[in-house]
Each structure stands twice: as C-alpha cells, then as structure tokens.
Amino acid sequence: MTREALYVYGLVADPPAGAEPPGEGIDGAPLRLVRAGDCGLAALVHEAPAHPYQGPDDDVRRWIRAHDDAVEAMRREVGGVLPMTFNVLVAPGPDGDAASRLRSWLRQNRDDLHARLDRLRGRAEYRVEIVLESAAVPAGDDSVREIEERMRDSPPGMRRLLGKQLEAKRRAAAESLADELHADARRRLGAVAEDLADRRAATRRPEETEVLSLALLVHDDDVEDVGLILSELQESHPAVRVRFLGPWPPYSFTGDELETPDAAPAAPSQ
Template sequence: MTSPEGLYVYAIVRGVPADPGTGIDGAPLHVVTIDGGLSAVVHHHAGGPYTGADDEVRRWVVEHNDAVDRLWQRRSTLLPMTFNVIVAGTEEESARGRLEDWLTTHAEELLARLDQLDDRVELRVEIGLDQQETARGDPGAEAVRAELEGRPPGVQRLLRKKLDRIERDVTGALADELYQEYRRRLAGVSQELTENRSARAEPGVVPVLSFSLLVRQEEREAVGRELAAIRDEQPAARIRYLGPWPPYSFADVSDAPTS
C-alpha cells in the first residue's frame, strides 16, 4: 500500500503568489490558502524526507533555498521553512487538510510574525581573532619564537606546538573579554540576534562570536559601519559579513504538522 501523498513546504506568505515557480528537482510549486489570506507555498511530495549522498543533499538544499529566495525577492516578507519540512497525509485526512487546519489554528501568530519581519533581512556576522597577530609581543610567545632559531627539526616541531598553545591561550582570553562588548554593539544595530553555535573558525583564528542579525533593509549600512569600526580598533579581528537572506533564523515556525 502506498502512503498518502504529502506536501513539502517552502514558506508561509500573505496572499496568493502568482506563478510561484519551481522547487526541488524542478517540482512545480503550488499554494495552499485559507480564509484571511494566509498561504503556504508547497510542492506535492509522495515520499519521505529527502536523503541521499552528501552532494545530492547539498543540491536539494540549494534548490530549496533558491525557491525561497525567489519568493522573498518578489514579496519581501515571508516565513521561510527549513529544508525537509513535509506535511504528511494520513488515511483519515489529506496533507492539504492537515496543512489548512494548522494554518487556521495558528493564523493569528503567523500573521503577527509576518508583521514583525516586514522589510527585515537576516545578516550573519562572524568575528574571530588571528592568533599570531593577537599574540604578537606576548613575552611567552616571543620567547618561544626566539628559541626556534637554529634548533633541529624535531625540536622545532615541539616548540611550534608550544607556540600554538600559547597563542591560542592568549587569544582565547582576549576573545572572552571582547565577546560581551561585541555582542552589545551588534545588538545596538539590529532588532533581534541569535547565536550560531555551529559556526567553525578557519585555522589560526580563535572565534569571538557568530550571530545572525535581524535588520531593517534601510539599516544594513549601520551594521557595516559598526564592523568597520571594530576592524579599525582591533587589527587582529577577522570578520565575515554574509547576507542579506530571508529571515530563516527568526521565522520561529517549529510546530508544523509534519507527522
């Protein structure tokens, strides 16, 4: 027996998008709308979650994000869903019925969140410290650097490990000091922020923070100015500034009827 068809959900929007386009694997996008003008953009989906080889999953994620981004560019405000949100049908109720019920039950809070995200974008800011630059002039680090001169290769390897440990300790201490200050400054140029705990710094860089910021379209330049000031004040700072994106980190749609 085949399982009832489901609906793969890309985003929640106001109104009914004209020609919503295509999604993963070129699937035509459709719209499920309830009274009051709240809609979900979906494609019909007969299987379970998308799983496969890493390269294939990455392609699907990109196609999902591209579909959401096209909708966002045209409508400016939406609640984007993360990859693999699928509303399953049951023997008792279709996926469309379950999705309509959920939209109706949560319409007030979904519309309120759409209001809160109107004309907002998500930016990602990552700040780290170059450990060599930070530890430059530190007595312990300078002593090890001086000791490296003329030593045999085996001894040099041990000394370089010691130097790396000293540099990371010195840089980690400074990163701890700077975290609250930089967080406060980013909060001052954004409406909301949330920490990205999965961020990974490049080799030789000790992370200070990684945040997603919710910012008004017209206030994006204020974020850039604040980051430029941080870079000027702290030569060891290494800054990544990404976006703008649809507000994935702030959509707060966690209880869709996916099972």
C-alpha cells in the same frame, strides 16, 4: 480526491491577488500558493509524493539549497515569509486532500501565524562569524621575543619544543583578546539587529580563535549599518577576520516549533 502530498516551503500573509511564486522548487518542481483567503494566509508548496526527501549527503545539500532559494525568492517577492524547515510534507487524509488539510491548519492557527509573520516582515537572517588569526595577535610578552631569538640558533629538536611554547603563548594572547572583543561586538551588533542567536561556526581553521558566531535578524533598512559595524571591527585590529553571510530566510527566528499536519522528519542541515 487526489492522493498527492504537498511539500511546504513557507508561509506568507496577504499575498496580492494573482501573485505567482518566482523561480522553481526542489529539482525544478513548479511552485504554487495554497491560499486560505478567508484568513489572509497562503503556503508556498509543490506537489510531491507523500514521503520525505532522502538520499546521499550531496543530494540532501542540493535539495536544501533549492529549498532556501525558493523561500528567499518568495520573501523578496512579498516582503516577508515564515520559512518551514526542510522536508515538511502535508499528506491527504480521511478529512480531505492535502490542500484542504493545509488550509484548515492555516485557519486554525491564523492568529499565531500572523503574529510570527508580522515579526518577520521586511527582515532577513544574516550570519556573522568573527575570528582572530592567532599568529597575528601580539603576545605582549618579552618572553616571546626571547623564544623567537632562541629558536634561530637552536637544533631542530629544541626548535620544535620552543615552537610549541611559542604557539601556546600566542594562543593564550588570542583567547584573551577574543574575550575582550566578544562583548563589544555582541553589544554593537545587538544594537542594530532586532534579534540575535548564537550559532556554531560553520568552519574554523586550527590557526583561528573564535570571537563570536551569531545569527542576526535584520530589517532590510539596517543591513548597511551592520556592514559598517563589521568593517569597523575588522579595522580595529589586524588579526580580526569577519565573515558576513546572507540574506537568508529567517530560520533562526521563527519562534517555537510549529506542529504542522503530517510534518515529516526534517534533515538537520538547515
């Protein structure tokens, strides 16, 4: 019995006979499919020591990118994938080697796994962030022009005070506009995406006001429609800035957490 563990990237349904995973895994590891042919499921894996990947932050980020790339390449190859989070390992045990234990788990959970995969087939995750450049939002208030005029002829100390007042008015105007845009943007994106989930914005500069930050589950045929909606939102106001990222494996839409055999603790950066 081999004592090697299996690092699991994701699951696929009914892969064609003879299909091989495209690309490489973490640190160039060769990928393969562990098939449970009698239930129409397979796992994308590489052989690994039976301990999680741990190290400096830069290494962890590099490993996670490689994990994502392997899962996304497999999604493109077969049309759908149920991605696993970073650092899921299946180790050998008294009931069999790692591959046998993984096949047994696939068989035991076949109905649930097929249902999850059916929902994700032909779909990917995209991330949308919409913000406002606060300074570009008209305050709609005569007092703003008065403050700007006073600042031109005021001494430095007074200019700093007036500048803070001006910044507060612009921030309030941006927050008001963001509230208006949020509902409209969410409604329009929700009409095209098959599901959506709120996310914390990856980056936001101090001069920006957040409108929304979402993960979208989008069918491959509908990606262009999402782009059109975002273009229209971008053009609706000069202060609007849009970030549209993806495709990614649909990590945000895999359903309830799966209890896999010997799952190692996952790093939080997925």
